[in-house]
Amino acid sequence: METASLVKATSSLLRQDTADCSWRSFDGTFYCVHSSFNAFPGIPVYASRDLQHFKQIGNVISRQEQLPGLANTNGSTSGVWAATIREHDGMFYVTTTLVYDNMSQQNLSRWDNILFTNPDPIGNPNGWSDPIHFYFPGYDTSLFWDYDGKIWVQGSHAWQIYPQIQQYQIDLSTGQSLSGDPVMMWNGTGGPEGPHIYKKDGWYYLLIAEGGTGLSHMATMARNPVLTNANTTLYLQTVGHADIFNDTAGNYWAVALATRNGTKNYPMGRETVMVPVDWSGDWPIITEKGAMQGPLSPSESAIDSESLAYEQATGHLAGADEWELFAPGSTLPAHYLYLRIPDTSKYAVSLDGHPYSLSLLGSWRNLTGTDGRTGNPTFVGRRQTQVRFESMVDLDFDPQLDGEEAGLTVFLQQAQHFDLGVASLSASSASQQGYPAAGNSSQLSRYIRLRAVTVNSTHQGTVDPISTPMIFPLNVSLGEPVKLTLRVQAPNESRYLFSWSETGSGIWNDIGGGDATQVSGGFVGTIIGMFATGNGVNSTTPAYFSNFIYSGWRDFPGQP
Numbered sequence: 362m363e364t365a366s367l368v369k370a371t372s373s374l375l376r377q378d379t380a381d382c383s384w385r386s387f388d389g390t391f392y393c394v395h396s397s398f399n400a401f402p403g404i405p406v407y408a409s410r411d412l413q414h415f416k417q418i419g420n421v422i423s424r425q426e427q428l429p430g431l432a433n434t435n436g437s438t439s440g441v442w443a444a445t446i447r448e449h450d451g452m453f454y455v456t457t458t459l460v461y462d463n464m465s466q467q468n469l470s471r472w473d474n475i476l477f478t479n480p481d482p483i484g485n486p487n488g489w490s491d492p493i494h495f496y497f498p499g500y501d502t503s504l505f506w507d508y509d510g511k512i513w514v515q516g517s518h519a520w521q522i523y524p525q526i527q528q529y530q531i532d533l534s535t536g537q538s539l540s541g542d543p544v545m546m547w548n549g550t551g552g553p554e555g556p557h558i559y560k561k562d563g564w565y566y567l568l569i570a571e572g573g574t575g576l577s578h579m580a581t582m583a584r585n586p587v588l589t590n591a592n593t594t595l596y597l598q599t600v601g602h603a604d605i606f607n608d609t610a611g612n613y614w615a616v617a618l619a620t621r622n623g624t625k626n627y628p629m630g631r632e633t634v635m636v637p638v639d640w641s642g643d644w645p646i647i648t649e650k651g652a653m654q655g656p657l658s659p660s661e662s663a664i665d666s667e668s669l670a671y672e673q674a675t676g677h678l679a680g681a682d683e684w685e686l687f688a689p690g691s692t693l694p695a696h697y698l699y700l701r702i703p704d705t706s707k708y709a710v711s712l713d714g715h716p717y718s719l720s721l722l723g724s725w726r727n728l729t730g731t732d733g734r735t736g737n738p739t740f741v742g743r744r745q746t747q748v749r750f751e752s753m754v755d756l757d758f759d760p761q762l763d764g765e766e767a768g769l770t771v772f773l774q775q776a777q778h779f780d781l782g783v784a785s786l787s788a789s790s791a792s793q794q795g796y797p798a799a800g801n802s803s804q805l806s807r808y809i810r811l812r813a814v815t816v817n818s819t820h821q822g823t824v825d826p827i828s829t830p831m832i833f834p835l836n837v838s839l840g841e842p843v844k845l846t847l848r849v850q851a852p853n854e855s856r857y858l859f860s861w862s863e864t865g866s867g868i869w870n871d872i873g874g875g876d877a878t879q880v881s882g883g884f885v886g887t888i889i890g891m892f893a894t895g896n897g898v899n900s901t902t903p904a905y906f907s908n909f910i911y912s913g914w915r916d917f918p919g920q921p
Contacts, residue, residue: 374632375679377632379405380602381395384606392453393408393409398438398442403420403431403440405417414679416677417678419695427491430461436735438460439462440460442501447506455478455489475494477490497516500517500519518543526545527543554570556568566582566583568581570603574601578601579601580600582645602617617636626855628773629745677694679696686908687711708741712905723895724894725898727766742772742890743888743890744887750914752911756768756783756843756864757864757906759902765894766784769849771849772892773880773885773886786805796832856876
């Protein structure tokens with residue numbers, strides 16, 4: 362039997378936007394889910410054998426018909442909130458809330474609470490059921506099986522009306538209450554959310570999140586804060602919304618969300634941290650806050666069949682580098698994301714004449730949309746998983762219409778993103794956006810440009826007082842495809858640098874940068890992705906992307 366080891370890191374466990382994480386272990390495998398908000402596919406499912414390496418094996422919401430309402434969410438704080446995963450008698454359950462955050466707090470249609478099941482998340486990773494909808498006047502719902510066989514659902518009542526954790530007995534087959542209206546469990550000490558119930562040594566324990574999701578965030582058990590970095594200068598901040606689980610060696614662990622340098626630069630959003638829990642007495646005690654340190658369970662398991670299933674499962678190792686070829690006959694990887702439910706007719710892998718490429722046909726919407734809150738632009742990408750990284754992609758694009766554009770983006774939400782794109786613009790369009798006009802008013806010219814769409818920017822992201830958007834004309838005639846390699850680099854936690862080259866030349870041209878503060882904040886984290894748009898008209902020419910590369914920079918062990 363391999364002995365337990367200690368791990369210590371000043372970084373997070375899942376280095377990407379994995380807010381509101383929930384965990385369970387079963388037959389030697391650890392499973393994790395988290396909030397996904399407006400992203401589709403939704404609720405990623407991760408699996409690990411050693412609590413050090415995590416493979417995304419699938420998504421709970423992988424079919425559009427499972428949750429059609431996701432297409433109609435409004436704003437970056439809407440969508441799928443705070444999923445919780447539990448297992449009972451070999452069946453896995455995930456509860457979550459589809460939130461329409463633009464509706465009033467008093468409108469019960471704001472909260473659509475739902476339940477998904479899957480008997481084999483590894484063997485059938487996208488085989489989660491259609492949802493069972495159930496009533497709850499709030500969000501952050503979680504299940505608890507008592508020893509007498511009764512099943513309880515608890516959640517957070519909308520705190521703007523009155524802060525309260527509520528509970529009722531539920532029939533999982535129908536979603537109906539078996540005990541009448543929800544009853545109050547506890548009103549906490551300040552904004553109770555994210556409840557989980559545990560039973561140990563004959564006692565019930567209620568763990569909640571409090572203090573909002575900012576610098577005062579904490580995890581509280583009954584009346585006792587057990588985990589918070591509030592009022593400290595530690596690197597990891599906003600720690601809270603925790604879940605507790607027991608590993609294969611009998612050790613207790615807590616997982617929680619956290620942000621790096623939470624007062625300024627945290628574009629990766631709310632990540633997942635893990636800390637050891639001493640629950641040898643009546644109350645769980647957590648002492649490690651600025652670092653993760655504790656006994657890790659053995660990486661080998663005695664349960665051979667489950668270990669083999671995990672090893673054979675397809676999926677992307679969380680935080681790993683990648684070089685996506687878009688090979689003929691392949692589909693997009695499970696960790697790739699769209700904004701809301703996509704128009705699948707706009708996406709194709711390895712079309713005839715364009716093998717090893719991803720074809721994107723731009724819709725009339727761009728990444729911002731008409732209001733910065735709604736819509737499904739032609740866009741797909743992956744989460745940023747390192748503070749310092751490099752990503753690049755080859756682009757083959759022959760735009761024919763005024764405003765057609767395609768490129769590489771660092772995307773936080775619809776009102777906060779940096780876009781490096783190839784665009785076709787008339788002189789009048791260029792002038793309207795603040796660019797120097799070239800040629801007559803109707804003549805189209807090709808440009809390479811960086812736009813910074815932020816709370817500070819003007820002229821459709823072409824002017825910004827903090828970041829440095831730029832534009833350069835390309836010496837490529839209309840009818841001749843533009844073939845460039847687009848690149849974004851994050852040399853530190855404060856800045857994104859953008860550049861481009863003629864594909865295959867190896868000669869790079871700088872084209873401005875973006876300040877990380879302008880893509881930090883809110884509920885979500887940055888996505889590095891590819892986009893195409895007609896900027897007001899439906900595109901007629903696809904953009905072909907190939908050789909999408911993402912590589913984290915790690916100069917020394919422990920590099921975040």
